[in-house]
Amino acid sequence: MRILRAIGLVALVVTQACWLQVGAGPRRTGSTGLENEITVATVADLAVAWTAAATGTSPREALVSGDAAYVRSPGSVTALRVADGAVRWSTDSLGGWAAPAIVANRLRVPVSAGQCRLVTLDLATGATVDTVGFGPPDTSVFGGASSCAPGDAVASGSTVTMPWYYLGTSPSPGCAGDHAYSVGPGVAAIDVGEPGGWSHYGTHTGCGTPPTPLPPAYGAA
Numbered sequence: 208m209r210i211l212r213a214i215g216l217v218a219l220v221v222t223q224a225c226w227l228q229v230g231a232g233p234r235r236t237g238s239t240g241l242e243n244e245i246t247v248a249t250v251a252d253l254a255v256a257w258t259a260a261a262t263g264t265s266p267r268e269a270l271v272s273g274d275a276a277y278v279r280s281p282g283s284v285t286a287l288r289v290a291d292g293a294v295r296w297s298t299d300s301l302g303g304w305a306a307p308a309i310v311a312n313r314l315r316v317p318v319s320a321g322q323c324r325l326v327t328l329d330l331a332t333g334a335t336v337d338t339v340g341f342g343p344p345d346t347s348v349f350g351g352a353s354s355c356a357p358g359d360a361v362a363s364g365s366t367v368t369m370p371w372y373y374l375g376t377s378p379s380p381g382c383a384g385d386h387a388y389s390v391g392p393g394v395a396a397i398d399v400g401e402p403g404g405w406s407h408y409g410t411h412t413g414c415g416t417p418p419t420p421l422p423p424a425y426g427a428a
Contacts, residue, residue, distance in 0.1 A: 226271040228308035233363045259292035261285040262299060267306045270314075272330060277314055279306055284316060286333060296333035301326060305369065308362035310399050315367050317357035321345030323371045325360075325397055341395040341406050342371045351377030351386060357395075365400035373410060374417060382414035390417045 230237050245253070263280030269287075270277045275295060276287045281304045286295040303319030313336060314328040322345040327337040346353040353375030361368045372392050379387035391410035398404060411418070 225273070225309070226269070227310070228270065228362050229268050229306045229359055233361050257292040259287050259294065261287070262297045265304070267304065270307065270309055272309050272312075275330065277307065277309070277330075279304065279316070284314065284328065284333065286330070298328065298333040298335075303356055305357045306359040308360040308367060310362045310367055311365060313399070315360055315362070315399065317360050317369050317371075319354070319356045321347050321353045321355065321375075323355035323357045323369070323373070323395070325357075325367060325369070327399070339397055339404070341369075341397065341404065342393055343373050343375055343389055343408070343410065346375040346377040349377045351375060353377075366396055366398045368394065368396045370394045371406075374421070376417075379414065385415050387412065387414055388417045390421055 226239070229235065231239050261278040261280050262283040262285050265281060266285075267279040271289065274289050276289050278285045278287065282301055283297060283299040284301060284307065285297040287293065288295055301316055301318050303317065305317035305319070307314050307316040309315070309330070312330060314330055316326045316328060318324040318326045322340045323342040325339045325341065326335060328334065329336055342355050342357075343353070353373065355371055355373045355375075358370035358372075370392065371394070374388070374390045376386040376388045379385070381387065389410045389412045391408070393406055393408045393410065395406040396404050
């Protein structure tokens with residue numbers, strides 16, 4: 208993963224303008240409104256300050272808080288020191304590739320699994336602080352199988368909103384000995400400052416083999 212000096216310049220104004228989610232804010236404008244060091248006159252002077260290897264491949268846009276940058280790769284998150292790219296911590300077993308967001312001084316990571324999950328990590332250590340499931344259930348506990356893939360986290364205040372896409376099957380007496388299926392998209396909102404949240408389902412259900420092609424997703428990764 209290559210980090211340009213632009214990341215370092217953002218760190219100079221980090222007390223005013225951290226980069227806490229993809230695109231800097233819920234509207235994904237890519238602008239904090241406070242950056243004043245990278246201009247038309249100075250952009251040609253940018254050069255590589257350092258490079259670092261993040262765990263996994265195809266890293267997502269780095270998030271910056273304080274003196275650390277947090278990089279999401281498929282199945283993992285790596286924390287790098289902004290000053291020189293040194294690895295502070297790395298954690299895996301975080302299925303999927305959906306971009307996280309920093310909310311209330313924690314890293315909120317959407318994770319793919321049998322049921323979609325929002326995993327909260329400590330910024331300093333990468334330790335798991337909390338895990339909240341959302342979307343349809345993990346049907347493996349009922350003798351079936353399921354997979355839920357969330358999309359990127361969008362933060363607004365203390366609320367994290369994520370699209371998701373789900374495919375699950377489970378034994379069903381109503382399907383004449385066959386499996387029932389549930390497939391389709393949805394969206395979930397979780398207030399990290401309060402218990403609970405909501406999910407809106409757009410899934411299709413039936414017996415036997417799920418339809419082909421599958422219904423469209425809400426941009427889930």
